[in-house]
Amino acid sequence: MNRERVLNNIDLLEEDSSCTPQLPGGLADADGLEWARQQKQARIGRATGSKHITNQGALKILRKNATTSIQLDTDQRFPKLTFADFVKEKFVPEHVAFKKKAGRMHYAAMLKHIITPDEVERAFQINGVCSTSKLQADSDWPYLNNLPLHEVHPDNLQRLILAAVNQGYSIQTVVHIRNVIGAIFTHAKKTDYYAGDNPARLVKLPERTRRSMPTLTLNQVRDVFGLMRYPEREMMLIAILTGMNVTEICGLRWKCVNLTGAGSGDDGDAIPPISIAIKNQLYRGECAEVRECRIRNLAIPELLLPILLRLRARPNYIGPDDFVLVSRSGTPVNPINITARRLRPIANELQIPWLSWSLLRKAHNSLQAEFGTEFEYLLAKMVHSDSKERFGGDHPGN
Secondary structure (H helix, E strand, C coil), X not given: CCHHHHHHHCEEEEECCEEEEECCCCCCCHHHHHHHHHHHCCCCEECCCCCCCCHHHHHHHHHHHHHHHHHHHHHHHCCCCEHHHHHHHHHHHHCHHHXXXXXXXXXXXXXXXXXXXXXXXXHHHHCCCCCCCCCCCCCCCCCCCCXXXXXXXXXXXXXXXXXXXXXXXXXXXXXXXXXXXXXXXXXXXXXXXXCCCCHHHHCCCCCCCCCCCCCCCHHHHHHHHHHCCCCHHHXXXXXXXXXXXHHHXXXXXXXXXXXXXXXXXXXXXXXXXXXXXXXXXXXXXEEEECCHHHCEEEECXXXXXXXXXXXXCCCCCCCCCCECCECCCCCECCHXXXXXXXXXXXXXXXXCCCCCHHHHHHHHHHHHHHHCCHHHHHHXXXXXXXXXXXXXXXXXXX
C-alpha cells in the first residue's frame, strides 16, 4: 500500500485538544506504513477553540505533507537525473525500443520538439533505433533537457506547447508532443522515477478549428493528371477509382490482385474474380497488416483493369510477393518521397497548395456528386487520351 492509498483511507482523531491522523487498518506497504505511523505522532492543529482546524482542513495539510515527503524521497533517490537522461537511459530502451518501426520513428520525430535533436540522436543511436529527422536545435526553444525529471511542472510543459503553437505547428502535432510527454511520465511513474500526478494531463491545448476540406474541380484533376508520370499517375487513378489510401496502394502485392475471371487464393483466402484484397499497407517504410476493420475485397473498376494488366506485363517484379508499384530496383515506392519529389512540385506549378493523396482519393465522390455517372466517362476519356508511352510505358522493366 502506498501513501496515496493511506491518504484515501485515513481518518482524523480529536485527542487532547489536538487533531492527529488515525492509522487505517490493513496496511501492507512498508513505505506507506512507516509514513502513516510518523504522521500519527504529528500534531496537525488545534481541534477546539477559536483557531481550531476543521476535519477538511486537517486532511488538506496532511495531503500536502504527503506530497512534500514523497517529493523529498524522490529528490534523495534521483537528485541528478535530468529529463534528457531519463529519456536516454530508461524511456527509449524500455519503452520506445519495443515499438514497431513506425512507432519508433514517431517517437524520434516528436522527441526532437521536447529535448534537443542531438540528445535524441544520442539516445536513439545508443539503443539502435532509427531516427531520420533533420530538425536543428533552436536556441530560443524551451527544451526540457536539463530540468531534473522530478522538477518538471505543468508550467514548463505549457511553455513548450505554446512555443509549438506560435511556431505554426498543427493542432495534431501539438497533441502528439503532449502525448509523448505524457507517455514519458507514465513510464517514470511505472518505474518509480517520478511521484505525483502526470504533469502532461494538466497542460491546456489550443482549441481545434474545423476547416472545410477543399475539393478538386474536374479541370484541376485533368491538369494534375497531365503533369504526372509513373508511379504517381497510377497511384492517383487507383485512389480515385477504388478509394484506397496511399499506404494501402504502396503496400499492394501481386498475390493480393486477381486479374482473372476465376477465384484465386491468397494465403488460403479466396480472392473474388477481378478483385483486389486489401490486407497490407506500407507506412514509414515498413510493410505491415492493415487493421482488421480495414481488411476487405474491392472489385477492380473497368477503367483500372487495363492499367493493372500493363503493369503485370512488365518483365520484372511480377512475383506473388512483389509489389504492384515498384522502384527501378524492385523495392516498393515510398509515398513520402513521391509526395516530396512529385506531388508537391505539381501542386506548386498548378498553385494548388492543399493538394494531397487524401484529397485525390476523395475526388471521385465529390466529382461524381457533381457530374453523376458522366464523371466515369469524363475520367475514361482523360485516361485514354494519354499515349501508351505516357501511361504505363515508363514503369520499371519497360
